[in-house]
Amino acid sequence: MSLTFFTPGPAQLYPTFEKHLQTFVSEQLGSISHRSQQYRDLHKFTVDQLRTLLNVPDSHAILFLGSASEAWERILFSCVELESFHLVNGSFSKKFYDYSLGLCKYAHSQEKPMGEGFSASEVIVPEYAELICTTHNETSSGVQMPVSEIHKLKQKYPDKLIAVDIVSSAPYPDLDFNLIDTAFFSVQKAFGLPAGLGVWIVNEKCLKKSEEIKKQYSIGAHNDLPTLWKNAQNNETPATPNVMGIYLLGKIAEDFNKIGVKNIRKETEQKADLLYKFIESANGFSSFVKDKKYRSQTVIVANTEQPSADIIKTMKTKGMVIGSGYGQFKSSQLRIANFPATSLEEIQSLIQELKAL
Amino acid sequence: MSLTFFTPGPAQLYPTFEKHLQTFVSEQLGSISHRSQQYRDLHKFTVDQLRTLLNVPDSHAILFLGSASEAWERILFSCVELESFHLVNGSFSKKFYDYSLGLCKYAHSQEKPMGEGFSASEVIVPEYAELICTTHNETSSGVQMPVSEIHKLKQKYPDKLIAVDIVSSAPYPDLDFNLIDTAFFSVQKAFGLPAGLGVWIVNEKCLKKSEEIKKQYSIGAHNDLPTLWKNAQNNETPATPNVMGIYLLGKIAEDFNKIGVKNIRKETEQKADLLYKFIESANGFSSFVKDKKYRSQTVIVANTEQPSADIIKTMKTKGMVIGSGYGQFKSSQLRIANFPATSLEEIQSLIQELKAL
Numbered sequence: 001m002s003l004t005f006f007t008p009g010p011a012q013l014y015p016t017f018e019k020h021l022q023t024f025v026s027e028q029l030g031s032i033s034h035r036s037q038q039y040r041d042l043h044k045f046t047v048d049q050l051r052t053l054l055n056v057p058d059s060h061a062i063l064f065l066g067s068a069s070e071a072w073e074r075i076l077f078s079c080v081e082l083e084s085f086h087l088v089n090g091s092f093s094k095k096f097y098d099y100s101l102g103l104c105k106y107a108h109s110q111e112k113p114m115g116e117g118f119s120a121s122e123v124i125v126p127e128y129a130e131l132i133c134t135t136h137n138e139t140s141s142g143v144q145m146p147v148s149e150i151h152k153l154k155q156k157y158p159d160k161l162i163a164v165d166i167v168s169s170a171p172y173p174d175l176d177f178n179l180i181d182t183a184f185f186s187v188q189k190a191f192g193l194p195a196g197l198g199v200w201i202v203n204e205k206c207l208k209k210s211e212e213i214k215k216q217y218s219i220g221a222h223n224d225l226p227t228l229w230k231n232a233q234n235n236e237t238p239a240t241p242n243v244m245g246i247y248l249l250g251k252i253a254e255d256f257n258k259i260g261v262k263n264i265r266k267e268t269e270q271k272a273d274l275l276y277k278f279i280e281s282a283n284g285f286s287s288f289v290k291d292k293k294y295r296s297q298t299v300i301v302a303n304t305e306q307p308s309a310d311i312i313k314t315m316k317t318k319g320m321v322i323g324s325g326y327g328q329f330k331s332s333q334l335r336i337a338n339f340p341a342t343s344l345e346e347i348q349s350l351i352q353e354l355k356a357l
Numbered sequence: 358m359s360l361t362f363f364t365p366g367p368a369q370l371y372p373t374f375e376k377h378l379q380t381f382v383s384e385q386l387g388s389i390s391h392r393s394q395q396y397r398d399l400h401k402f403t404v405d406q407l408r409t410l411l412n413v414p415d416s417h418a419i420l421f422l423g424s425a426s427e428a429w430e431r432i433l434f435s436c437v438e439l440e441s442f443h444l445v446n447g448s449f450s451k452k453f454y455d456y457s458l459g460l461c462k463y464a465h466s467q468e469k470p471m472g473e474g475f476s477a478s479e480v481i482v483p484e485y486a487e488l489i490c491t492t493h494n495e496t497s498s499g500v501q502m503p504v505s506e507i508h509k510l511k512q513k514y515p516d517k518l519i520a521v522d523i524v525s526s527a528p529y530p531d532l533d534f535n536l537i538d539t540a541f542f543s544v545q546k547a548f549g550l551p552a553g554l555g556v557w558i559v560n561e562k563c564l565k566k567s568e569e570i571k572k573q574y575s576i577g578a579h580n581d582l583p584t585l586w587k588n589a590q591n592n593e594t595p596a597t598p599n600v601m602g603i604y605l606l607g608k609i610a611e612d613f614n615k616i617g618v619k620n621i622r623k624e625t626e627q628k629a630d631l632l633y634k635f636i637e638s639a640n641g642f643s644s645f646v647k648d649k650k651y652r653s654q655t656v657i658v659a660n661t662e663q664p665s666a667d668i669i670k671t672m673k674t675k676g677m678v679i680g681s682g683y684g685q686f687k688s689s690q691l692r693i694a695n696f697p698a699t700s701l702e703e704i705q706s707l708i709q710e711l712k713a714l
Contacts, residue, residue, distance in 0.1 A: 066423020
């Protein structure tokens with residue numbers, strides 16, 4: 001039986017994935033040199049499609065890494081000489097903070113319990129923090145920091161750099177890259193691709209900062225920002241990249257552009273609305289995130305009265321795979337991904353089956 | 358026209374690649390959770406097949422990274438508190454050295470011109486160097502350091518850790534992992550897969566060293582050895598891995614094991630022998646590596662009298678893709694990969710066409 005994955009990543013593959021994969025194979029793109037014009041054209045195509053999709057100005061480079069987790073490290077290496085600041089309200093924002101400690105930086109944090117969100121007005125960034133690390137979508141808890149609050153936070157601290165984790169939400173958040181210095185995501189979430197590729201969007205201010213830091217401290221040796229940036233000017237990467245992942249991402253981004261990012265965002269909100277309405281009204285379910293303002297549109301987290309493992313098991317027999325809760329909430333919550341790869345009809349079917357439990 | 362790639366990587370894909378890719382797609386493995394038993398079984402299968410293929414004892418973990426270049430960095434972070442030592446005779450061994458400088462370590466080197474190799478007896482490792490970095494196969498120059506010399510070097514300095522770059526030769530070198538502390542490769546060379554995955558083989562001594570270093574210095578935050586090691590015990594990875602790459606690598610390694618690694622090594626030597634005999638005897642070609650002892654069995658580098666770009670162009674019209682020289686030798690050399698994906702018959706056809714030029 002073919003399954004439909006409503007899991008928060010790896011997730012359902014986008015419907016056009018197989019077609020693009022076949023083209024990749026038949027054109028023998030897995031064998032082309034990463035120093036050839038053919039590769040540079042492929043690379044540029046993906047960058048251009050992402051630039052259009054996410055409205056990224058030329059002040060920012062779009063770079064490729066092995067994963068979004070690698071981006072955490074590269075951003076901290078590049079943008080933090082001594083002190084970083086982190087908004088922590090779940091497992092992934094906590095990992096960003098932990099990475100800073102792992103690089104022996106002084107990491108400040110402002111914390112909230114899982115399920116709660118941050119508004120710009122309540123955030124106090126310490127004076128010497130060089131970088132504000134935010135998470136647009138906490139995959140562990142289903143909390144979203146509204147884009148308007150992220151923008152306000154940068155406007156409140158215009159002299160600090162700001163990083164936005166959009167791993168499990170891009171291309172949903174409409175970030176203003178005139179304000180946002182750096183953001184990053186991975187492809188196995190809303191882009192509906194197999195894992196193994198991270199995308200790092202980063203501006204010239206971060207580049208300059210990394211060049212300053214490099215005079216005194218290590219900024220890493222692998223995929224360090226100045227080297228990545230220099231190679232990207234030529235549509236190349238320093239090491240042999242995941243050519244298959246970059247190709248597929250470009251084709252999916254092109255598909256998204258054909259639909260129009262506004263339409264994708266609108267459908268995401270429609271589907272999320274259906275899911276939240278169901279969770280709020282159905283017996284045995286409730287929304288983990290109480291404040292509607294902070295509810296994620298892409299990863300919906302529900303408290304369950306019965307053990308979530310039982311629901312997951314039953315739903316799998318119906319061909320639908322849902323994610324469990326994260327960490328301490330593993331057995332008492334469900335996480336339902338709401339990515340472009342699952343259609344309005346599939347979300348409606350999911351709700352029908354959950355109702356029939 | 359379907360092309361045959363004799364390029365040193367990305368290279369010809371292994372003949373069974375498409376079959377395995379289809380299975381990956383039809384079994385929906387691109388969507389499975391990396392925290393599920395299904396993933397752990399897949400992960401374990403690949404590790405077990407590699408363990409058999411490369412004769413890796415249980416003292417060593419087999420870990421997955423984004424690329425072999427990432428392994429350079431992780432090895433230096435994990436095994437070098439202050440000083441590393443590098444045998445440098447080409448662009449890739451030089452990059453390993455540069456990575457050490459990039460991490461602000463004190464990097465020593467012993468250098469030879471491109472095209473020349475090292476014997477253990479002539480190598481002098483400085484007293485305080487903690488790690489000896491060797492390159493089994495210099496992809497840039499076609500120089501191989503015989504496995505026996507690598508083993509002798511470790512025996513000469515038993516108290517130092519030794520790392521072996523087997524990027525463009527594994528599974529050809531029959532390393533004795535009772536001597537070798539760490540080695541690494543990428544999948545787009547002799548394993549005939551698309552790029553995007555690095556494999557890091559590393560022993561408990563390196564793990565212990567990284568834990569010691571961590572008390573005083575950063576050992577990195579992303580894919581740091583203690584975290585990778587801990588996750589590997591459970592057949593998992595800290596971040597979402599390249600599941601497709603890991604799956605395909607396991608299936609190719611299984612194919613190799615069915616053939617038998619000894620047979621693969623023997624056929625590699627037969628094919629290399631044909632290529633070198635041709636280069637040595639044909640007008641207009643000569644072997645770049647003069648000393649037979651140091652000639653690579655997997656990347657054969659030939660000096661050409663006519664511009665190598667002309668030869669490459671003509672050969673492409675015949676459906677055969679050969680690599681250019683590296684760096685300063687780009688226009689005066691050819692690099693011909695001799696990986697398992699190209700059969701004896703294909704190498705014979707290549708030679709026939711080169712003869713007919």
